[in-house]
Amino acid sequence: MIRFFLILASIAGLAFGANQLIAKDNTAGWETYSASSFQAAQNAGDTIVVDVYATWCPTCRAQAPILNELRKDARLKNVRFVKVNFDKHKSFLRAHRIPRQSTVLVFKGKTESGRSIAQTNRGKLRTFVLSSI
Numbered sequence: 001m002i003r004f005f006l007i008l009a010s011i012a013g014l015a016f017g018a019n020q021l022i023a024k025d026n027t028a029g030w031e032t033y034s035a036s037s038f039q040a041a042q043n044a045g046d047t048i049v050v051d052v053y054a055t056w057c058p059t060c061r062a063q064a065p066i067l068n069e070l071r072k073d074a075r076l077k078n079v080r081f082v083k084v085n086f087d088k089h090k091s092f093l094r095a096h097r098i099p100r101q102s103t104v105l106v107f108k109g110k111t112e113s114g115r116s117i118a119q120t121n122r123g124k125l126r127t128f129v130l131s132s133i
Contacts, residue, residue, distance in 0.1 A: 029071060033084040033092060045109040047079045047133050052093070052103040054086040059102040062120040067104070070129050079133060106132035 030051070031037065041048055051067055053060040071081045084092050086101035096105065096112070106114040106129060114132030119125045 029068070030081050030083040033082050033089050035091070038082060038092075041080055041082075042107060042110045046107075047109075048105075048107040049076075049079055049081045049129060049133075050084055050105040050107065051081070052084045052086055052098055052101055052105070054101040057086070057101045059118050059120060063102060063104070063125065066120075066122050066125050067129075070126060075130070076133065104129070108133075 033050075038048070049067070049070070051060075051063070053064070067081070070076060086093065086098075092098070098105075100117065102118045104114075104116045104119070104125070105112055114128060116125065116128045119128065
């Protein structure tokens, strides 16, 4: 009986560990924020979708699949998608007056054309991004 519980606990631990890796790795295929590359993209007049996220944020995890879906949308093939880590990129947060994680910004060059905070409704988040580009 003890052996059964040890096996069950091991399986649960492996499943939890795999889930944590999936939850934290929501940046695959995105550009990681750097001040110089972001400024260069703005100076070039690029359209940029910025996801301000935190690995510990459940709302950010809910937004991730929606934003990843948008990133693959053919209509957005010329849009740059940038992840800004809420816990690491404080200068970006101050410069753009971002008080919390789960904020999505859209820039056209140097101009912010849209801001969404904590939106997890798929249709509303998609509409926000598509109407802001």
